[in-house]
Amino acid sequence: MLDSNPTNKNWEIPTLITNFTNRLEAIKFSFETILEFIELNQNKLDEEWTNLVHPLLTQEKTETEIKVKLQVPFDQLPHFKKVSKSSLNYGLSSPLVKRTFIISLVSEFDIFLSQLIRIVFYIKPEILNALDKQISFKQILEFDSLDSVKEYILEKEIETILRESHTEHFKWLETKINIGTLRKFDTKVWEDFIELTERRNLFVHCDGIVSSQYVKVCKENSVHHIESIEVGKKLDVNKEYFHKAYSSVYEISIKLAHTIWRKLKPEEREEADADLNNLGFKLITEEEYNLAIILLNFALSEPIIKKSNLQAKFLFILNKAQALKWSGQVGEMEKLIHEQDWSVCSDEMNLAKAVLLDEFDKAAKFMELIGNNPEKLSIISYRQWPIFKKFRQTQQFKETYQKIFNEPFEMVTEISPLIVGADKEEE
Known part of the structure; x- marks a missing residue:
């Protein structure tokens, strides 16, 4: 049987979630940074093009029309061609780059899903043991242990699952884990997710041109406004669509992972x-x-x-x-x-409640009740937690803070350079 408690932390759900969200956030950061760079340089190039072309334009009037001519001096022709080519490249790069990030979002989900399925097999090895897979004696001889054979069968099974559509992936998980709600978290996010995966297929295979398969799958999953999209139309990506796609992948992945985690590991x-x-x-x-x-x-x-x-x-x-x-x-x-009912809650909870309701006098009293007690609420929490960001600006907070910690509250925080980037993926 496969080890149900693998020592490699990369095959644990919390590690998977951390690594996945970090990678997803990196894609979002890259999208925003690169698009900003392209737009900035596109604007500079447009201005350069205008300044270059405008002095070279001449008008020729006739009785019926005005003709505009562009006359480029021979010595300016190389620069003219260079600027023209750069302008063309920037015009093409923006839609291509935006498509690439949509493809990356779906690819990250597929990687996440394959790793999640592997974890399911580790936690419930009986699923793999129940598979009716045949392997030749010749193939068996090529492996150095029975565990290697099982790993080979596992890889092949995951490959088989991932060849199916995303809808079938969820159905497989529902059947194997006996959960009937994976596609019912929120019908809207499921529709957005399916449309995203189908649009990704269009970008990879059809240059973004709508196919009958795209329309069929979207209709089967009740995708909103699919009736207005006709076969042959070319789809693109704007910033709003990317952020919606990012949110849908983030949401559906976390909900999926937590549903499975709680089902398979209730302890x-x-x-x-x-x-x-x-x-x-x-x-x-x-x-x-x-x-x-x-x-x-x-x-x-x-x-x-x-x-x-x-x-x-x-x-x-x-x-x-x-x-x-x-x-x-x-x-x-x-x-x-x-x-x-907040009567059952600790002083720390009631402090947070008072702060949220802007009841700052009451909040200051709870601060005094808690005192300088790191086990309840640390000085770092007072300085950094976003829940206190409005309260920190008040006189009640500053006076109570100094009374408790014997130091003035300064709106400056030192961050150790060792902390920066500390939440990178685990090796």
């Missing part, structure tokens, strides 16, 4: 809750509020969160509340907070 529920809360918190610090709210709604849904785990539940609530507040949905934030 790791506390670790899974902490991982999901940390992910929501990370998105908040990066000001990805809408995506944070989506994942925190998922975290608070049944059967993800158990009512017995009040600590995790209230951390999810506080993170969702601050995401709502910082995204301008103050009314929704207040409604969420007032729906809860």
Whole structure:
């Protein structure tokens, strides 16, 4: 049997999630950076082209029309051609580059999915053991151990699964893990995800030109507005579409991984809750509020969160509340907070609640109750947590902070150079 507890941490779900989200964020960063560079240089080139061409234009009037001629001096012709070629290259590069990033998003999901399926086999080796696979005696002799044979069969099975459509991938997981909700997280994100994967296929195989297969698959999955897209139309990518695609891949992957994790490893529920809360918190610090709210709604849904785990539940609530507040949905934030019974919560939780409601006098009193107690709330938390960012600007906070820690609060934070880039992928 395959080892159900592999020592390699790269084959654990939390490590997979961390590596995947880091890579996805790198794609988003690259998209924004490269597009900004292309647009900046395109604008400079347009200005150079205008300045180059304008003095060379002449007008010729006739009785019926005005003809515009471009006369390029021979000695300026090489530079003229160079600028013209560069302008053409930039005009072509922008749509090509944007397509490439859509292809990269889907490729990262496929890599993530193959690794997730491998983890499923590790956790539930009986799935692999139940496969009716044939292998010749000659092939067996080429392996040095039975484990190598099993690894070969595993690789072949994963390859077989991944040759199918993305819909079939989810169906396979539903059947093997006995979960019936993987495609029902949110019908909208499923529609967006399927359209994205089909558009990726168009970019790879058809130069972005809509095929009957694209329309068929999108209709089968009730993709919104598919009726308005005709066969033969050429699809492209703009910034809005990329960010929607990024969010849908991020959302559906995290929900998939956490659903499987909690199903196959129920004893790791506390670790899974902490991982999901940390992910929501990370998105908040990066000001990805809408995506944070989506994942925190998922975290608070049944059967993800158990009512017995009040600590995790209230951390999810506080993170969702601050995401709502910082995204301008103050009314929704207040409604969420007032729906809860905070009498069962710690002073730290009630401090966070008071801060979110802008009850700063009350918040200062909770700070004094907690005191200088790193086990409850560290000085770093007061200085860096986004939930305190408005409170930190008040006189109540500064006075109470100095009273507790015997030092003035300065809006400056030193970051050790050793910390920078510390969250890279694990080797």
